Amino acid sequence: MQKIQHTSNNGVLGAPVGWNLADLPCNALPITRTHVGDLPAVLSYWRPDADELAALNAGGAVRLWVVGATMPPVMLDVDGTS
Template identity: 80%
Template sequence: MNRVQHPSNNDVLGAPTGWDQAELPCGALPITRTNVGDLPAVVSYWRPDAEELAALNSGGAVRLWVVGATMPPVMLDVEIA
């Protein structure tokens, strides 16, 4: 998936302090800082390439990877244009 700039983006996340770029590169991620109810949230936008879109249309699944030993609360959805 390719991260994409979205009109609502209002910040950019970089690699965490001390991140080893040689071990696993981590680029800048445009984000939108917002709220879900009273909870702060961060949203990033992603677009599948042609190969990924074909795989999804053939029944493939979206995978969410989180680096670390646990999974924080996350959400996945689709922006409907």
């Protein structure tokens, strides 16, 4: 999937401090800082390509990768407005 710019984006995340780009690339990610109720949240928007859409339509699943030893609270959904 390709990250995309969204009209709600109001920030950009870069690689974490000390990240070794030679080991694993980490490019700038456009984000939207917002809230879910009283909790701060960060959104990023992604668009599947034709092959990924075909795989999803054939029953494939969306896979979320988080680098590290644990996973923070995350959500996945579909934004039909972008």
